[in-house]
Amino acid sequence: MFNNHILSLAIWVPILAGMMVLLVGNDNRACLTRWVSLVGAVLAFLVTLPLYTDFDTAQRAFQFQEGFHWIPAFNINYHLGVDGFSVPLVLLTSFTTVIAIIASWEVIQKGIAQYMAAFLIMSGLMIGVFTALDSILYYVFWEAMLIPMFLVIGIWGGPNRVYATIKFFLYTLLGSLLMLVAFIYLFHRTGSFSIVDYYNLPLTLNEQIYIFIAFFMAFAVKIPMWPVHTWLPDAHVEAPTAGSVVLAAIMLKLGGYSFLRFAMPIAPDASHHLSNIMIGLSLIAILYIALVALVQKDMKKLIAYSSISHMGFVTLGFFLFSQLGLEGAVVQMISHGFISAAMFLCVGVLYDRMHSRQIADYGGVANKMPMFAAFAVLFAMANSGLPGTSGFVGEFMVILASVKFDFWVAFVAATTLIFGASYTLWMVKRVFYGDVANKNVSALQDLTKREFMLLTVLALFTLGLGIYPDLITELTQTTSAQFLNHMATSKLPVAGM
């Protein structure tokens, strides 16, 4: 009976679980609150599993579709469905939420119920973004998702949290309101808010360019692309560990996914027209931001910049318009989800013990925490793109695709293998190796069971995806072939019509 409503369940189970937590939980019943949240998150993860097992990889149309008329006055529908791009992201979201809840187990001592509920509700809303096929429904999820994140950073964040969270909110809001204008414009052209209708709408090049720019404003901020990336380091540094995990692992992917869902297929000619600019911006992100990451003194900031640099590969892969590049970009999104989550958790492990994120405060941690050091080095390697880890697969596919496109583009992109390795490994060297730096480091305890379990799971995924990337490419193959097909067809109105 529920088979037709898997997507609704995926959205509403975590949201209802979040409300449940708000109802039953409070700081005096911390243990109960945490367990209720965990059960809710696990349940929410389990209901998304059928999306993977029952997904028909050969089918081109959206799957698991469901819907009803929501606001007939404007022809707005509650319409959900997934394709090969969204399924892995939905799974990543529900999975990361479980990780986030466990990661906050002992760290959060005040307002536990509100904190846990925020993550659960956010998870449901983000899945809503990945599955909505009606643009207003999508927009509602997209904006509503900001509210819990705004509160998470603002209430449980670091010293400069207010500045960071307001910046985060306003940046995103500015972009998304322009997107709303684009939606309304398209509504007047088609009489509907259905995304599928937008795909088939012929538009002149000028129209397409304006629409593309409106979407670009919304999604580039989210990814984030250079030069609208400045909110991300601030938000990451101030956010609590689990907040950073969700931000890096999922929220950034919303931007990437939305390019595939909206900007490119609705304005294919504009995408081709502007692809050089997009590739240029991606390369700047990859190269320049990597250099910026090199000089960071704060670990979280370093990883935040590394995220921006890695997301550059995603946009680069999109705008090469080749199957290899596109699939590489999708793999890169998922793999970055795992790796960045793991990196932020590693920083969280250290921060919980030392209450410092400064690289200079550490040194020789490996002597006191050998087990943790092993994990950290593994993830650092994955982050710098070591073959055998998932970090390698996506970047390699994109670089291969760009060689076909233009040698120099590939050359610049490939520098990341050097710079990525330098900033990550240099950080590892300074934090983990050498002699024990000070008294605080010598007092460090190795991983607790909880932390060990979290990092193990993430390590398995990172390696699994690196060794057998078909786990994802299998899902995306048909969809990306169809996507490229669509992109290759001009939507310019035929002359004389």
Add this chain to the structure above:
Amino acid sequence: MNTIKTDLFITLPEITVLCMAMVILILDLYLSKKNRLLIYGLAQLTLFAAAYLVFTTHTPLIEFAYSNMFIDDTLSDVLKIATLIGSSVMLVYTRYYMQLRNMFSGDYYGLLLFATVGMMVMISGQNMLTIYVGLELLSLCVYAMVALDRDNPKATEAAMKYFVLGALASGMLLYGMSMIYGMTGSLDISTIADVLVESQSHSPVLALGLVFIVAGLAFKFGAVPFHMWVPDVYQGSPTAITILIGSVPKFAGFAMAMRLLIQGLYPLVADWQNMFLMMAVLSIAIGNIAAIAQTNIKRMLAYSTISHIGFLLLGIMSASLNGFASSMFYVTAYVMMSLAGFGMILVLSRKGHEAEKLDDLKGLNKRSPWTAFLMLITMFSMAGVPPTIGFYAKFAVLQSALQAGFVPVVVFAVLMAVIGAFYYLRVIKIMYFDEPESMVPIDAPLDMRFILSLNAIALLLVGLMPQWLMNLSAKAILQTLQ
């Protein structure tokens, strides 16, 4: 032709409220301070009875009374019921506040009911004189209510300012009406429309009359550049009166705009559309930008009102059925939001303390998480973040403006909305991220908290299911303008 009986029947709700207002004034003389609660009960009863009468006498037909002076259509019924319910909610919010400040008297309730009659007459006015009389009845009552707290110099100053400028605006409106009358030979709205269509006249006197009418209207709305009184009056008035000025009368204002400009002067749309465009754009800009600098919540909400009015005008400016319906949806959403916003200030005020400063909200989440949550919904709704009603209100207005072809205006309004979001977010920041200055428990009666909760939750629920309200607005507008 109607008989006197049908005329009386059509205006039964107004007559009921009017009679009860007088009963309350007289009864007040014979009641001791202890028994004043009876008056409050009577006033509530009156409002409900009137709403019930409007509801039960509703017919799908358009009816006229008193030789076409008075119209009874779906638009008027919907707006009247909304006004009456809004006033009733307002009475719940203000009761305790008035009791604590020794203003709990028959004067307040009598004046409020008279003002309500004024609003109802404005909503149903089908003749320029009816509309004017309704407007004056409303305005005079409100002037007096602002000054109700006689020993408060600020309130007296606000009343004086409001009165002088209000009288000026009424004068302008009346002057404009007289010019229109001179050119068309009628005060009757539908006759004016007919004459204008027939004569195709574009005489300068007509245009001048229109300018005066629009200026008078803009003043009553508080649209830029006729907005100067708004922040001062909002701040100076006792909060229990500010909530009145800032909420339900907007329904009547909207009705007045519909009757005068759409039903009556629609043939001159090309002229007033530009004026509305300027006012809308300026209101949205100045309202949102000036609000950032405020430290007083009431003043901030005053500027926020100005920006909301800008959006409202944007819908009317689109000059399409779609646009008018969007405006009607917007005004309903706005009244719900402002009732919740000012209600929150009333909840936080206590004996000898006005919760007027933004700092009074500090750490509200620690003092009372539920109240903070309600304010959170209200602020996000005002900022237009989905899934609250505020989002659909903005969405509806923007799409109607876009449909009318005003793309740059829409983009501008959207950019301003981002600026607006900043100061709403600041309120949330203060409530959630700052430490409380004192942990004084919130002193508010149960009925008030309950209704306020309902009010704020409604912002969210109607946001999730906006369909019926949109349909209702569209239906009402369609019937009136056919």
